Amino acid sequence: MQVFKFGGSSVANANNIKKVAAIVSNAAKKDSIVVVVSALGGITDLLLQAGKEAANGHTVYQEQIREIEQRHFEAVRALMPVASQSALLSLVKKATNEIEEICNGIFLLREITPKNLDRLAAYGEWLSSQIIAAAFKQGDMQVLWKDAREFIFTNSDFTNAEVDLAITEKEIRKYFKENKSNVFVVPGFIGRDGNGVTTTLGRGGSDYTAALIAAAVDATSLQVWKDVNGMMTADPRMAPNAKVIEHISYSEAMELSHFGAKVLYPPTIQPVMSKNIPLYVKNTFAPEMPGTIVGGKSKELKTIREHIVSGISSVNNIALISLEGSGMIGIPGFSKRLFEALSQERINVVLITQSSSEHSICVAIDQRYLERARLVVDKAFADEILLKKVEPLKVETNLSIVALVGEQMKSLPGVSGRMFGAMGRNGINIRAIAQGSSEKNISTVIATDDVRKAINVLHEEFFETSYKQLNLFIMGLGNVGAKLMDQLKQQHAFLKQHLKLNVSVVGISNSRKMLFKEHGISLSGWKESLAAGEPASLSDFTNEIIKRNLRNSIFVDVTANQEVAKAYGKLLQKSISVVACNKIAAASPFTEYKKLKELAHVYNARFLFETNVGAALPVIGTLNDLRRSGDEIKSIQAVLSGTLNFVFNHYDGTRKFAEVVKQAQEEGYTEPDPRLDLSGVDVMRKILILARESGFELEMEDIVNHSFMPASCMKGSVEEFYKCMAAEEAHFSNLLDAARADNSQLKFVAELKDGKASVGLQHIKPGNDLYHLYGKDNVVLFYTARYPEQPLVIKGAGAGADVTASGVFADIMRAANE
Ligand SMILES: NC(=O)C1=CN([C@@H]2O[C@H](COP(=O)(O)OP(=O)(O)OC[C@H]3O[C@@H](n4cnc5c(N)ncnc54)[C@H](O)[C@@H]3O)[C@@H](O)[C@H]2O)C=CC1
Ligand SMILES: N[C@@H](CC=O)C(=O)O
Numbered sequence: 001m002q003v004f005k006f007g008g009s010s011v012a013n014a015n016n017i018k019k020v021a022a023i024v025s026n027a028a029k030k031d032s033i034v035v036v037v038s039a040l041g042g043i044t045d046l047l048l049q050a051g052k053e054a055a056n057g058h059t060v061y062q063e064q065i066r067e068i069e070q071r072h073f074e075a076v077r078a079l080m081p082v083a084s085q086s087a088l089l090s091l092v093k094k095a096t097n098e099i100e101e102i103c104n105g106i107f108l109l110r111e112i113t114p115k116n117l118d119r120l121a122a123y124g125e126w127l128s129s130q131i132i133a134a135a136f137k138q139g140d141m142q143v144l145w146k147d148a149r150e151f152i153f154t155n156s157d158f159t160n161a162e163v164d165l166a167i168t169e170k171e172i173r174k175y176f177k178e179n180k181s182n183v184f185v186v187p188g189f190i191g192r193d194g195n196g197v198t199t200t201l202g203r204g205g206s207d208y209t210a211a212l213i214a215a216a217v218d219a220t221s222l223q224v225w226k227d228v229n230g231m232m233t234a235d236p237r238m239a240p241n242a243k244v245i246e247h248i249s250y251s252e253a254m255e256l257s258h259f260g261a262k263v264l265y266p267p268t269i270q271p272v273m274s275k276n277i278p279l280y281v282k283n284t285f286a287p288e289m290p291g292t293i294v295g296g297k298s299k300e301l302k303t304i305r306e307h308i309v310s311g312i313s314s315v316n317n318i319a320l321i322s323l324e325g326s327g328m329i330g331i332p333g334f335s336k337r338l339f340e341a342l343s344q345e346r347i348n349v350v351l352i353t354q355s356s357s358e359h360s361i362c363v364a365i366d367q368r369y370l371e372r373a374r375l376v377v378d379k380a381f382a383d384e385i386l387l388k389k390v391e392p393l394k395v396e397t398n399l400s401i402v403a404l405v406g407e408q409m410k411s412l413p414g415v416s417g418r419m420f421g422a423m424g425r426n427g428i429n430i431r432a433i434a435q436g437s438s439e440k441n442i443s444t445v446i447a448t449d450d451v452r453k454a455i456n457v458l459h460e461e462f463f464e465t466s467y468k469q470l471n472l473f474i475m476g477l478g479n480v481g482a483k484l485m486d487q488l489k490q491q492h493a494f495l496k497q498h499l500k501l502n503v504s505v506v507g508i509s510n511s512r513k514m515l516f517k518e519h520g521i522s523l524s525g526w527k528e529s530l531a532a533g534e535p536a537s538l539s540d541f542t543n544e545i546i547k548r549n550l551r552n553s554i555f556v557d558v559t560a561n562q563e564v565a566k567a568y569g570k571l572l573q574k575s576i577s578v579v580a581c582n583k584i585a586a587a588s589p590f591t592e593y594k595k596l597k598e599l600a601h602v603y604n605a606r607f608l609f610e611t612n613v614g615a616a617l618p619v620i621g622t623l624n625d626l627r628r629s630g631d632e633i634k635s636i637q638a639v640l641s642g643t644l645n646f647v648f649n650h651y652d653g654t655r656k657f658a659e660v661v662k663q664a665q666e667e668g669y670t671e672p673d674p675r676l677d678l679s680g681v682d683v684m685r686k687i688l689i690l691a692r693e694s695g696f697e698l699e700m701e702d703i704v705n706h707s708f709m710p711a712s713c714m715k716g717s718v719e720e721f722y723k724c725m726a727a728e729e730a731h732f733s734n735l736l737d738a739a740r741a742d743n744s745q746l747k748f749v750a751e752l753k754d755g756k757a758s759v760g761l762q763h764i765k766p767g768n769d770l771y772h773l774y775g776k777d778n779v780v781l782f783y784t785a786r787y788p789e790q791p792l793v794i795k796g797a798g799a800g801a802d803v804t805a806s807g808v809f810a811d812i813m814r815a816a817n818e
Contacts, residue, residue, distance in 0.1 A: 001176070002027065003219045005036040005188060005210035009227040010284035011128055012041030013071075014078030017135055023225065023287050025139050028182050034217070036148075036188040036210040037132050039124025040071055044189075044203075047099065047120045054103040055112035061103045069096040072127055079135040088134050095123050114158035115197065118190075122149075122198045125187035125206065133185035142182035148209055151175050152191035154199045161191060161199035163212065172216035186213065204265030211279075215271035222272050223280045224264065230281045230292030231256065231263050234312040238452050239459045245292050245310060252310045253279070253294040255405040255441045269294065308415060309406040309462040314451050318350060319367040320396040320432055323377065324360040327389020334390075335361050341380035345372050351401060351434045351443055362432050364445055367397055399431060400451045403443040404458060416442050422461040425604045425818065426551050427575020428454050449549060457551045467500040470816050471550040473507040475541065476559030477530065479668045480581060481510075483805035484558060489523035491809075501816060507545060509536050511559075516544055542567045546574050554815050556808060557582045560672045572599040572607060577815040581611035581808050587685035590697050606818055608811040613640060613686045614778040614798045616807030622794060623693050623782065632785040633694035635753040637769075640686040642776035642799020643669045643677035644748040649774060657732035658725035669776050669799035675721050679714055680705045680748065683759045687750035690780075696755045706760025708735060708748075739763050745771060769793065776800060 004027065006020050020035075027033050038044075050064040072092040076085055102120055106112050126147070133145040151171035154161035168191075176184075188206020191199045201208050207224055214222040228236075230244040231253065248256070250273035257264040263281060272279050273295065282291035328334045335354065338361060342349060351364035365373055377393045384390035409415045416435065419442055423430060432445040446454055460468050472488075474481060488503060495501040504520030508530055515521060515533035522529065545553060555571050557564050557580040565585035568578045578600075580586070586593055586609050600607035613619045626633065639645055643664045651660045665674050676682045684703045691698045710731055713724035725732070739746045744763035747770050751758050764770045769791070773779055778798025781791035797803050 001032045001034065001217050001219050002221050002223065003034045003036065003210050003214040003217070004223045004225060005207055006038065006225045006284060007206070007227070008038040008041035008044070010225050011037055011039075011132060014075045016284065017075065017079060017132055019284055019287075020132070020225070021136055021139055021141075023284065024136065024183060025141055028141055031220070032180075032182060032184075034176075034184045034186060034210075034213055034219075035132070035136075036186050036206055036213065037125065037129050038188055038206040039128050040075065043068060043071065043124040043128070044121055047124055048117060050099070050103050051106055051112050051117055051120045054107040055110055057107065057110055059107075061107065062100070065096055065100050065103065068099065068123075069093070072096075072131065075131050076134075079131065080138065084134070084138075088131060091130060092127060095127055099123055118158045118161075118200045119198050121200050122187075122190045125189045129185050129187035136183055136185065143185060144179060144181040144183070145185045146175065146179075148186050148188065148190050149192040149198060152201075152209060152212065154191040154193055154201070156193040156195070156197070156199065158199055160202040161193065163191065163201065163208075165212075168212055169216045172213055176213075176217050201267075202265070207265040207268040208271075211268040211271040214277050215275045218275060219277055221278050221280060223282055224268070225282050225284045226263060227283065227285060228263065228281075229283045229286060229289045231294070231311065233310075233463050234455050234459050235314065238314070238455045239312070241456075241459060241464065243463065244289075246290065247293045248310050249407055250279075250295045251440055252405050252407055255403070256311045256313050264294075308408045308412055309404045309458075310408075311405050312402065312455055312458050312462070313405060314400055314402045314455060315350070316400045316448055316451065317367045318364050318399040318401055318445060318448075319370045319373075320362055320364050320399055320445055321370070321373055321377065322360055322362045322394040322396075323381070323390060324394060325384065325388075325390035326359065327384055327387070328361075329359055337380055338363070338377060341376045342373060345369070345376045347373050347376075351432065351445065353432050353434050364399070364401060364432065367399075370395060370397065396431065398448050399445050400448045401443050401445055402451060402454045402458070403441050404462070405441050407440055409440065409442065418461055419444070419458060422457045423454055425575065426453055426457045427603055427605070428457070453549050453551050460551065464500075467496055467502045468816070469550075469552055470501055470503045470812075471506045471548075471553045472503060472556055472812065473541070473545045473553065474505060474556045474558060475509045475538075475564055476557060476561070476582070477508060477510045477526075478558070478672065479801035480804045480808065481558035483801045484556070484808050485523055485526055487805050487809050492523065499813075503812075503816075506548070506550065506553075507541065508533075509538075509541050511561075512536055514541050516548075518548065518550075538563055538567060542570060545571065545576060552816065553577070554579055554812055556580075556812065557585075558808065560584070568596055568607065569599055572596065572603055572605045575603045575605045577606040577608070577818075579606075579808060579811040579815055580609045581804055583609070583612040583682070583685045583689065585609070586612050586689045586692070587700060590692070590699055593692060606815040608814055609689070610811050611804050611807035612689050614780060614794065614796075615642065615800065615804040616810065617778060617780070617794050617796050617798060619690070619780050619794055620693055622792070623690065626782065626784055626786075626792070627693075627695065631787075633752075633782060634785065634788070635783045636687070636690055636694070636751065636780065637783075637791070638687070638690070638750045638778070638780040639747050639770055639773055640683045640750050640778055640780070640798065641677055641680075641748050642778060642797070643671075643674070644683070645773055645778065645798070646776040648746040648748070651732065651736060653733060653736060656726055656729050658722050658729070661725060662722065664776075667776075668801040673718060675714060675718065678709055678721075678725075680707050680709075680759050683748060683750050684757075687752055687757045687759060690750075691752050691755075691757050694752065696752070698755070698757060702757065704756075704758035704760075706758065708761040735761070747771075747773065 050061040053061040076088045136143045153164045153167045188209040232242040234242040236242040254269045257266045279294040347369045354361045381390045428450045430444045434443045507516045513533040514536045554577045646664045670677045710728045742763045747764045749762045776799045779795040
C-alpha cells in the first residue's frame with residue numbers, strides 16, 4: 001500500500017483534480033493507494049476569514065460563503081456528468097448552509113473561539129475529499145471515502161491539536177485491515193478530540209495525516225504531491241538558482257522544514273522516519289520529474305550527494321531577546337527560569353545562544369510574542385533587575401534566521417568559516433549564531449533586509465557549480481566608461497564560461513541620466529536606454545545601490561568628480577567594493593585616504609585604484625607586492641603623464657604646442673580638464689599615491705611642482721587656456737630648443753626620495769632609463785632594498801581609454817575574486 005497526499009494547489013480546481021485522478025489511476029494499477037487531500041486551494045483561508053469577519057460584525061462573510069459554494073459547485077459541474085451532479089451539489093449546498101449557520105451564530109455573539117475555527121476549517125477538506133472521491137469513481141478506480149475524524153484522535157488543543165499516536169495508529173490499522181479497496185480517499189488536516197469534537201492538526205496538517213496513515217499501515221512509500229518539483233536547495237522566490245534536492249535524509253528534511261522550507265509540514269517526517277518509509281516530494285503538474293526522495297539507505301545517500309550542504313532555509317519575523325547581567329555569572333538556574341517564564345506564556349524558543357562567560361543568554365522567538373516575552377521575563381527577574389544583577393530584557397526586532405542544513409557538515413572542518421566569510425564579505429552582520437553538536441544545522445540571526453542577499457550568497461558559496469553573480473554599478477560613461485561597457489560586453493560569455501562569473505551591470509549613470517535594471521542593463525543598447533533613463537542624482541544612485549542590497553556588488557567610479565569620490569565611504573560601510581580610476585579619493589587628504597582603506601578592511605570590501613597610476617600598467621599592484629614581501633621602497637623615478645609624454649614626443653616645432661595638446665585631448669589621454677595634466681597636478685596626484693602606497697604620509701601640499709607652464713595660462717576657462725598656450729608658443733619653443741641644445745629630450749618627471757616628492761620638466765639624455773619612452777608611454781623605476789642599483793622597471797602605455805578601461809576591468813575581477 002502507498003499513501004499519496006495532494007496539496008491545495010494540486011486540487012485547486014477541476015482541471016487540476018483531473019491531473020490528480022490520472023496520477024492515482026496510474027499508480028492504482030499496481031498497488032492499493034490511500035489518497036489524502038487538502039481543501040481546494042484558498043478555501044481554508046476563505047473559511048477562516050468568513051468566521052473572523054462574522055466575529056467582527058462584518059456581513060461580508062456571506063459573500064465569502066457564496067464564493068466557497070461557487071468554487072465547489074464549479075468543480076462538481078466540471079468533473080461530473082450532468083446526471084450524477086445533483087447528489088454532490090446538494091451535499092455542497094448542505095455544507096455551505098451549515099457554514100452559514102455557524103457564521104450567523106458567530107456574528108450574533110461577535111465572538112469566535114478556536115473550537116469554532118476548527119469546525120469551520122474542517123469543511124474545506126471534507127468537501128474536497130467528497131468531490132475528489134466522486135470524481136475518481138467516474139474512472140476505472142474502485143474508491144472508498146473515509147472521514148479521517150473516525151481514526152485520527154487528538155487532544156482538545158483546537159487549531160493545533162496534538163495527535164494521540166497510540167490510539168490513532170491502532171484505529172488506522174483496524175480500518176485498513178477491515179476495509180479493502182483499490183483507492184481510499186481521506187480528508188487531511190482534521191481529527192477529533194475525546195468528546196468527538198472536530199479538531200485540526202495545524203496549517204499544513206494534511207501532510208501529517210498522510211504520514212500517520214503511511215506509518216500505521218507500513219506503507220511502501222509516502223508521496224507528497226505539490227506544485228513544485230521537490231524540496232529545493234533554497235526558496236526559489238529568493239534564490240532564482242535554487243535547484244531540486246534529489247535525495248535528502250529524514251533529519252535534514254526535518255531541519256529544512258522546521259526552518260521555513262514550506263514544502264513539508266514539519267511533523268510529517270517523524271512518523272515515516274520511525275518506520276523507515278521513503279517519502280517522495282513530487283510535482284502534480286510535472287509527474288515525470290523525479291522529485292525529492294527523503295530517507296532511504298544512507299549508503300545510497302553518500303554516493304548521490306554532491307554537496308556538503310543540503311539546503312538553505314530561512315524564517316522571518318524573529319526577535320532576539322537577551323538576558324544579561326554580571327549577577328548571572330557562575331550561578332545556576334538563570335536559564336531554567338528564563339525558559340520556564342517563556343514556556344508559561346507558551347512562547348516557543350526558536351534558537352538559543354549563551355556566551356561561555358555566562359554573562360548573557362540570547363533567545364530567538366517569533367516577533368509576535370515579543371511584548372508577552374518582555375513582560376513575563378522582566379517579571380520573573382524583577383528582584384535581580386531591582387538589585388542590578390540583571391538588566392531589563394534587551395530586545396532586537398526585524399530579524400530573520402538563515403540556516404545551512406546538511407548532515408555532511410559535521411565531518412568537514414571549515415563549513416562555518418566559509419559561511420561566515422561569504423556573509424561577511426557581503427556586509428551581512430550576524431547578530432547571533434547557533435550550531436548544535438550534531439552539526440546538522442548552522443543557524444545565523446541577521447537583519448530581515450539582508451535575507452535575500454544572504455540566501456543568494458550562501459547558495460553561491462555552497463551550490464553554485466554553474467556561476468557566481470557579480471553586480472556592477474558604473475558611474476561615469478565618458479571615454480573610459482564607454483570602453484569599459486564594450487569590454488564587458490565582449491568578455492561576458494568568456495567570463496561565464498571560463499571564470500564562472502555572471503557579470504550584470506545593474507546601474508549606470510553619467511552626469512545627466514541614470515538607469516537601473518536588476519537583471520542587467522543590455523550591454524549593446526545601453527546608450528539609448530540611458531538617454532531615456534531618469535535624471536541623474538549621485539545620492540539617489542548610491543542610495544539605490546544600498547537599497548537593492550545585492551550580493552557581490554561593486555561600485556565603479558569612472559568619473560573625475562570630487563563628489564562621487566566622497567561617496568565611497570558610505571558604500572564601503574555597506575561592504576560594497578569600490579573600483580576607481582578617478583584619482584581624487586586616493587589623492588585626498590591623507591586622513592581621508594587612510595579612512596577609506598580602513599573602511600574597506602573593516603567592512604570586508606575592496607577599495608581598488610590601480611588605474612590611478614599608469615592606467616592599466618601594474619604599478620600599484622607591484623608596489624604592494626614588493627612591500628608585502630618585506631621589500632622597502634627607497635626611491636621612485638617615473639614619467640607618469642601619458643599626456644605630457646605624448647605632447648613632448650610629438651612637439652617638434654612643426655606644429656604649435658597648443659595643437660599637440662589638443663591632439664592629446666582628442667585621443668583621450670588627457671583628464672576631462674586638460675589643465676590638470678599640463679599644470680602637473682595629475683602627476684602630483686600620481687606620485688602622491690605612490691608615496692602613500694610606499695608607506696609615506698604625504699599630502700598634495702608636500703609635493704614640489706616645478707611647473708613649466710606660464711602662470712597666465714592657468715587662469716580662466718579651458719578655451720582661454722588653449723588661446724593662452726597658442727599666444728605663448730615662443731615659451732614652449734624655447735623649452736624645446738634648450739633641450740635640443742643640451743642633446744636631451746623633455747620629460748615631465750616625478751621623483752620620490754627620502755620621503756620627499758617632486759615633479760617637473762627635465763632634460764633627459766640618451767642612456768637614461770627615461771629616455772626611450774614613446775607615444776603616451778609611462779615608465780616607473782622602483783629602487784628598493786632588493787633592487788638597490790638596477791631598478792625594477794614598469795613601462796608601457798600609460799593613458800588612453802581602452803587601456804584604462806582594461807585596468808578598471810582587471811580591478812573589478814580582483815574585487816570579484818576576493
Ligand atoms: N583617459 C585616461 O587615459 C585615463 C583616465 N583616468 C581617469 O578616468 C576618469 C574618466 O576619464 P574620461 O573617461 O576620460 O572622462 P570623461 O570626461 O570622458 O568621462 C567622465 C564621465 O563622468 C560623468 N560624470 C561626471 N560627473 C558625474 C557625476 N557627478 N555623476 C555621474 N556621472 C558623472 C560624465 O558625464 C562622463 O560621462 C578620470 O577620473 C580620469 O582621471 C585614469 C587613468 C587613465
Ligand atoms: N590624463 C592622464 C591619464 C591617466 O591617468 C595622463 O595623461 O596620464
